Amino acid sequence: MTTHQAYIIGDNICTDLIHPPDYFSLDKNRRKKGFLRGVSATWADTIQPGAIIIGGENFGCGSSREVTAQVFHDRGVKIVLARSFARIFYRNMVNLGIPVCRFRGDHPWQHGTEITVDYDAGACQIKTDQASLTYEPPSSFVKHLVACGGLLPAIDILFSHAV
Amino acid sequence: MAQTLIDKILASHLLRQEDDHLLIVYDHLLLHDATGALLIKPFKNLGKPLAHPEKILAAADHFVPPATAERAEILQQYLDFTTELTGIRRKPFQGICHQILVEDGSVGPGQFIIGADSHTIMAGALGSMACGLGSTDILFSMVTGYTWLPRPPVCKLELTGNRAPFIRGKDVALAILTEIGGTRDLADYAFECVDHTNDQLSMDSRFSLACMAAEMGASFFIIIPDAITTNFLAQKGNTTKPLLPDADATYDTTLTIAMPEQSLVSVPPAPWEVEKASDLGHIKINQAFVGSCTGGRLEDIADTAAIVRGQKVAENVRLVVIPASQNIYLQAIRAGYIEDIIMAGGIVDAPSCGPCGGIDKGIIGIGQTMIATSNRNFPGRTGPGDTYLASAPVVAASALTGVITDPRVIN
Ligand code: SF4
Numbered sequence: 001m002t003t004h005q006a007y008i009i010g011d012n013i014c015t016d017l018i019h020p021p022d023y024f025s026l027d028k029n030r031r032k033k034g035f036l037r038g039v040s041a042t043w044a045d046t047i048q049p050g051a052i053i054i055g056g057e058n059f060g061c062g063s064s065r066e067v068t069a070q071v072f073h074d075r076g077v078k079i080v081l082a083r084s085f086a087r088i089f090y091r092n093m094v095n096l097g098i099p100v101c102r103f104r105g106d107h108p109w110q111h112g113t114e115i116t117v118d119y120d121a122g123a124c125q126i127k128t129d130q131a132s133l134t135y136e137p138p139s140s141f142v143k144h145l146v147a148c149g150g151l152l153p154a155i156d157i158l159f160s161h162a163v
Numbered sequence: 164m165a166q167t168l169i170d171k172i173l174a175s176h177l178l179r180q181e182d183d184h185l186l187i188v189y190d191h192l193l194l195h196d197a198t199g200a201l202l203i204k205p206f207k208n209l210g211k212p213l214a215h216p217e218k219i220l221a222a223a224d225h226f227v228p229p230a231t232a233e234r235a236e237i238l239q240q241y242l243d244f245t246t247e248l249t250g251i252r253r254k255p256f257q258g259i260c261h262q263i264l265v266e267d268g269s270v271g272p273g274q275f276i277i278g279a280d281s282h283t284i285m286a287g288a289l290g291s292m293a294c295g296l297g298s299t300d301i302l303f304s305m306v307t308g309y310t311w312l313p314r315p316p317v318c319k320l321e322l323t324g325n326r327a328p329f330i331r332g333k334d335v336a337l338a339i340l341t342e343i344g345g346t347r348d349l350a351d352y353a354f355e356c357v358d359h360t361n362d363q364l365s366m367d368s369r370f371s372l373a374c375m376a377a378e379m380g381a382s383f384f385i386i387i388p389d390a391i392t393t394n395f396l397a398q399k400g401n402t403t404k405p406l407l408p409d410a411d412a413t414y415d416t417t418l419t420i421a422m423p424e425q426s427l428v429s430v431p432p433a434p435w436e437v438e439k440a441s442d443l444g445h446i447k448i449n450q451a452f453v454g455s456c457t458g459g460r461l462e463d464i465a466d467t468a469a470i471v472r473g474q475k476v477a478e479n480v481r482l483v484v485i486p487a488s489q490n491i492y493l494q495a496i497r498a499g500y501i502e503d504i505i506m507a508g509g510i511v512d513a514p515s516c517g518p519c520g521g522i523d524k525g526i527i528g529i530g531q532t533m534i535a536t537s538n539r540n541f542p543g544r545t546g547p548g549d550t551y552l553a554s555a556p557v558v559a560a561s562a563l564t565g566v567i568t569d570p571r572v573i574n
Contacts, residue, residue: 012433014541021521021543058350058380062541064198064281066297087351087382088281092297141182141311151303151311152209158181159307 003114004052004078008107009039011056015068015089018060024067028074035071049076052115052124054107056082060089069093079117081107081124081135094142097150103135165409168385169317169353172292172406176275178309188309190291191270192218192301193278195260197225197522200241201298202279206305214308216250220267222260227515230523258488258514261285261456265370266490268399272388273406277301277310281377282456282538288366288373289396290388290405292353295377315353315382316415324422325361329570331466332368333458333536333554336375337427337437338420343379344435349416350380355408357387360422366395367462374457375538378434426569429552431540440557443567449548450533451476451562453555454485454512455519458536461491461498463555468500470559470573471507477565482509483525485517509562521545534561 016038023034036053037044053072059082060068069092072080079099093100099119109115117124122137138146148154166174178186192215194202199221213219223242229235245253257263261282264270272290276283279301286293296310304310322335343349354376358364364372369386376384386392388405396403426440453459453467464486476482484504486492492514495501501511518525519537526546527533533550536558540550553561556570563573 016541016543061380062281062539064279064295064297066201066299069297084350086380088295088297091300095297095299095303139183139313141184151299152205155209155211155303155307159186 002050003116004050005048006052006054006109006111006113006115007043007047008054008109008111009056012058012061013039013055015060015062015065019068019071024065031067031071032074035075047075050078051075052078052117053080054082054109055080057084059085061086064088064092066092069096069098072098079119081133094145095151097146097148097153099138099146101135101138103133107133109133165411165413167317167412167414168290168355168387168406168408169292169315169383171408172273172275173314175273181311184311184313186309186311187275189277189304190218190274191220191264191276192304193260193264193276193280193283194219194221194245194301195225195280196223196227196238196241197520198279198298199245200237202302203240203244205298205302209302209306211306213248213251213305216248217252219248219251219305220264221245221248221251221253221255222257222263223255224259224514225516225520225522227256228513256489258486258490259456259459259516261374262460262487262491265289266399266488268401271396271401271403272392273403277304282374284376284381284384285370285374285456287376287384288369288386290385290392292383292385294383315351318349318352318354319414319417320354320356321417321419322356322358322360322364322422323419326364326422327424329426329554329556330422331462331554331556332364332371333375333552334423334427335364335368335420336372337429337552338423340375340379340429340435341427341437342418342420344433349418351382352416353383353385354381355385355387355414358389363391365462366391367460370460371457375434378538425571426554426557428534428557428567429540431549431551432542434538434540434552440553440567441569443551446551446567447532447565448480448534448561448567449531450481450483450525450527451558452483452518452525452533452535452537453558454483454487454517455535455537456487457538458555459485459487459491461494463536464491464495464500464504465498466555467559468503470556470570471509471563472503474507474563476508476562480562480565482507482562483512483517484509485512485525486514488514518545534558534567
């Protein structure tokens, strides 16, 4: 299992902070630069692929603009955990095949902690001192979508015909 | 077993269950130019036919008329795209998509409706389940004819008390946000709202309330149909007998909201930060905006006209009024409201989203303040300034004084 660096953010992080509308562009590189820029310009410049984002309540509230989820994919985020997600944002993430899970209570970590994740089992922990966080493991429906790479790739695999 | 309305609608639209998720067939699918334009390339790449073109209603409202050359090009691409989709219902330039949807004769109670915009939830005011979805979801539904969802927990929401003058659906929405907004306890719940108030909310106020359910984080927001609903439906020629919940249905939770006694205002940076209008007289405004899918209906324009009639808008304050649809615009002209507003110094613009999404005419600049009947005041949403949200009576009263004003002071 590989380790991943955790980025910790607060409650009510809206889609305009996750991806400021200024960075809405048809140019992928410009789009990628907007990632979390409303939260921290430094993070926007430095977050590496494989990062884990840990949010609080109501993560992704606001707009249905799917680019706010797409940038997590573009920047290679491993998984996003939050106490709760705004519904449309959660769906957009699942539909794009990006692992998202909910956890309860407080998490034990500081920003920058290196942790390991077992997505299917619903747990992540620090390699060194074993402090762990359990989250609701994904339902098998969501797991299927993530495994297929998202909703559209799943059409021919999971959903055989139109009605 | 006794059923909630949510369970009845889900059962009547169920294709099949997949694990803990339901595959639900929709009755209508709503598109608009801004998010619809994002679908063009992925739809062509997917290369599948539409499952039910007749269920698709395509409006054009965000970039109408376009304020920049780039938006004119995006709008044109969307218009060309929807023209090629044979068999869909196209209604460009008729007004804001959510208003066009509820004005459509075939849209009514007991239906399941999806749309490429978060405020699609507004159609729940007619007794249907309606929700907004992102573009991948919409694309999937366009080609399959259904969508996926977990069964949402259901909250029975009862509105009680007496409705004082100037209290509108917007005030009720802000009262609910005061109760649940900050804690987000009821995020993702589907609401079944029953209006037990004396002097019930009008249909226009109910649309305004249901629209703000998007800001409550609700998954669905149904207003249980009653005489007000059936009158509205009858006027547009829809005689569907509304589906109702069973009287003894059990709910996951319940919430009672008493009518607020005075007008409320949401202060930046979020819709759920709510104060009384009468406590905000120290806030100076540069602009007062009556419009959007939340606050641009005939009731809002009538309220505005009644307050500004025979008066003058405060010096250097812009009163911007944008009717939510061409139909509303015509009614407001015929009723003399538009003339009242223009004579008072107001500016009336063509039906569209206007400054609501921060995309078009009427946005505010750095250091400026607006009071608006729209639905969101997150930082940057309506331009770089500060936006306060309120009912049309508060917005119109504030336009006359130049500071946030409780309308009771004016009349
Ligand atoms: S009026 Fe505002 S909230 Fe409504 S659809 Fe347009 S941009 Fe969205």
